[in-house]
Amino acid sequence: MISSLIMYVFLFCSLYFEVFLLITYLEKRKTMGTEYLEMEEKNWPTTTIIVPCFNESTTVITTVNSILDLNYPKDKFKIMVIDDGSTDDTRKTLEIFKENPQIQIHHKENGGKYTALNFGIENSDSDLIGCLDADSFADKDALKNMIPYFENKNIMAVVPAIKVFRPKNLLQKIQNIEYGWGVLVRKILSYLNALHVTPGPFTIFRRKIFENIGKYKHAHQTEDLEMALRMQKHNYKIANSHRSFVFTVTPDTLKTLYKQRLRWTFGFLKNIIDYKHLLLNKKYGNLGILILPFTVISIFSALYFVTNFVILNTNIIIRQIMKIKMVGISLDEIHFDWFYLNTSLIFIISIFILLITLTLILISRKLSEGNLKIKPELFYFMFFYPIIAPLWLINAVFNTIFSKTITWR
Amino acid sequence: MEIENDREKTDWLKYFYTFVITALIFATAIYISDYFSNKKITQLKTMGDKISLDILSSETQFSLLTESSCENIDDNTLSREVGQLGEKLSYTEEKIGADDLDFQNLKTYYSLLEIKDYLLMKKISEKCMDNTVFILYFYSNKGSCTDCQNEGYVLTKLHELYPQIRIYSFDYDFNIPTIETLKSMYSIENKLPALFINGKVQYGLKTIDDIKKIIPQTKIWDKEALASSTESNI
Numbered sequence: 147m148i149s150s151l152i153m154y155v156f157l158f159c160s161l162y163f164e165v166f167l168l169i170t171y172l173e174k175r176k177t178m179g180t181e182y183l184e185m186e187e188k189n190w191p192t193t194t195i196i197v198p199c200f201n202e203s204t205t206v207i208t209t210v211n212s213i214l215d216l217n218y219p220k221d222k223f224k225i226m227v228i229d230d231g232s233t234d235d236t237r238k239t240l241e242i243f244k245e246n247p248q249i250q251i252h253h254k255e256n257g258g259k260y261t262a263l264n265f266g267i268e269n270s271d272s273d274l275i276g277c278l279d280a281d282s283f284a285d286k287d288a289l290k291n292m293i294p295y296f297e298n299k300n301i302m303a304v305v306p307a308i309k310v311f312r313p314k315n316l317l318q319k320i321q322n323i324e325y326g327w328g329v330l331v332r333k334i335l336s337y338l339n340a341l342h343v344t345p346g347p348f349t350i351f352r353r354k355i356f357e358n359i360g361k362y363k364h365a366h367q368t369e370d371l372e373m374a375l376r377m378q379k380h381n382y383k384i385a386n387s388h389r390s391f392v393f394t395v396t397p398d399t400l401k402t403l404y405k406q407r408l409r410w411t412f413g414f415l416k417n418i419i420d421y422k423h424l425l426l427n428k429k430y431g432n433l434g435i436l437i438l439p440f441t442v443i444s445i446f447s448a449l450y451f452v453t454n455f456v457i458l459n460t461n462i463i464i465r466q467i468m469k470i471k472m473v474g475i476s477l478d479e480i481h482f483d484w485f486y487l488n489t490s491l492i493f494i495i496s497i498f499i500l501l502i503t504l505t506l507i508l509i510s511r512k513l514s515e516g517n518l519k520i521k522p523e524l525f526y527f528m529f530f531y532p533i534i535a536p537l538w539l540i541n542a543v544f545n546t547i548f549s550k551t552i553t554w555r
Numbered sequence: 556m557e558i559e560n561d562r563e564k565t566d567w568l569k570y571f572y573t574f575v576i577t578a579l580i581f582a583t584a585i586y587i588s589d590y591f592s593n594k595k596i597t598q599l600k601t602m603g604d605k606i607s608l609d610i611l612s613s614e615t616q617f618s619l620l621t622e623s624s625c626e627n628i629d630d631n632t633l634s635r636e637v638g639q640l641g642e643k644l645s646y647t648e649e650k651i652g653a654d655d656l657d658f659q660n661l662k663t664y665y666s667l668l669e670i671k672d673y674l675l676m677k678k679i680s681e682k683c684m685d686n687t688v689f690i691l692y693f694y695s696n697k698g699s700c701t702d703c704q705n706e707g708y709v710l711t712k713l714h715e716l717y718p719q720i721r722i723y724s725f726d727y728d729f730n731i732p733t734i735e736t737l738k739s740m741y742s743i744e745n746k747l748p749a750l751f752i753n754g755k756v757q758y759g760l761k762t763i764d765d766i767k768k769i770i771p772q773t774k775i776w777d778k779e780a781l782a783s784s785t786e787s788n789i
Binding site for chain 2: 158161162165166169170432435436465468469472473474485486487488489490491493494495498
């Protein structure tokens with residue numbers, strides 16, 4: 147009885163959150179294509195793109211080349227590559243850019259990504275500062291499309307739309323759907339003034355934000371999340387440019403995906419503890435009242451759903467094994483009778499939630515890919531991901547409770 | 556330096572109408588689930604009524620036995636329907652819970668039908684001198700009876716192999732006077748699963764082979780089945 151009640155509460159919260167996202171999208175969709183389209187080129191600010199790298203010899207050249215290809219006046223932007231004490235061929239690889247006046251190369255002792263970013267911030271003097279991880283590549287118009295947002299003096303940072311770089315295997319294709327979903331959610335959160343991550347790949351900041359609230363911190367290895375929460379805490383506005391595409395290399399094995407997500411979830415929970423005063427605080431609007439609390443709830447509800455799912459299916463499997471052990475396999479029993487269809491309340495609500503999820507995924511595909519093609523990985527994302535996600539959720543919650551640290555790689 | 560707080564005010568009205576829409580979706584789900592549950596209960600009731608009518612028909616046929624032949628009594632359909640109703644009831648019990656009033660009424664009804672069918676078929680069997688075997692199976696849905704589920708699989712399979720065996724299952728913990736009477740008549744103790752076969756009570760999990768040993772008729776049926784399959788092959 148209590149178990150069912152908890153399940154209904156979690157289902158209601160999930161449904162509420164999805165309905166809220168959908169309503170916000172429907173409210174804003176007409177203005178989505180018309181916001182901040184142009185800014186006169188002569189007014190474009192100077193920009194520095196920092197590329198922190200640690201043992202990225204295989205990808206850093208493509209990353210830097212993607213920045214050099216940006217549609218942006220050459221005299222108005224420069225690239226600062228910070229080699230954070232790489233132990234591979236990164237130093238040697240970077241030598242090909244030595245003669246390029248647009249590119250500055252710095253080598254420093256290894257101190258973690260946030261120290262590399264801070265080094266870049268300290269050594270730059272441009273109006274805008276951005277970062278592009280050495281495993282990510284920017285679309286040619288990514289920066290150009292972001293600039294008009296800075297016409298609004300209150301906007302202190304603009305985050306891009308992130309997509310998966312050339313998804314090859316199934317796991318990357320599933321992540322491609324997830325990132326597409328992220329494009330929509332990020333857009334909706336920006337309308338709610340509730341963006342709580344300024345992603346490493348190509349978020350562009352006004353320089354003065356670092357002067358006003360300080361530079362990056364270690365922040366449990368999720369400095370991009372902490373920076374966004376700090377900005378929100380100080381009521382600085384973060385916008386999203388959904389037409390600024392950035393492509394990132396995603397994990398291609400379950401193990402690397404697990405490690406990445408463990409770090410993200412652990413970092414989220416630890417930073418939320420550090421910024422707990424934002425939770426349920428109406429001073430922080432939608433972020434404090436709805437988005438952050440629901441994101442926390444979603445972690446625990448996912449764990450609860452999956453625990454129940456595993457228990458239920460383990461019971462079914464054990465029963466079937468016992469049955470086969472007792473009487474062998476009997477095929478003549480298989481017949482369809484609607485009576486045995488699951489029509490429980492939990493099942494029907496789950497179907498409604500799945501339908502709204504599917505609607506949001508299709509909208510996100512339209513936004514990120516420009517089409518509504520339904521691909522098989524969409525279903526893998528909806529049914530396979532919820533099963534594997536708890537692997538890192540459980541570990542992240544465990545590590546948070548017992549204050550264990552986790553490694554980057 | 557902090558910039559002026561231009562954060563939009565929390566949109567309580569939007570929160571409210573999101574709540575209303577979510578509640579409406581929830582209510583729709585409750586309605587759909589309830590609709591199908593009622594449909595299922597109605598189907599069970601209809602099945603019960605049909606079985607009741609079939610039993611009445613068999614009883615009437617039995618009363619007329621002196622004037623008619625045993626061959627005219629067809630009990631196979633009835634047996635199958637009782638079995639199906641039993642399966643659906645145990646599925647419903649698992650899904651909606653044993654405490655549901657509608658379900659309890661149906662289960663009482665089903666238990667009474669089973670007993671009625673058992674008594675009638677026993678009479679018919681004695682009168683017609685056929686070699687039908689009756690098994691009364693007492694189980695419990697409580698966690699303490701881990702073997703009850705397995706015994707259920709064994710008995711279902713046994714009935715598939717030997718349709719001549721009529722199986723009647725009773726929830727030992729279901730407190731209705733008729734089941735209590737059965738329990739005391741055959742001295743069934745709370746050591747489940749319990750099978751009442753050929754006048755003796757067997758306690759604990761019994762496999763198909765165990766039951767075949769208890770029912771000697773199965774050897775005859777096996778021989779008959781072998782002979783008929785050889786015949787059809789020729």
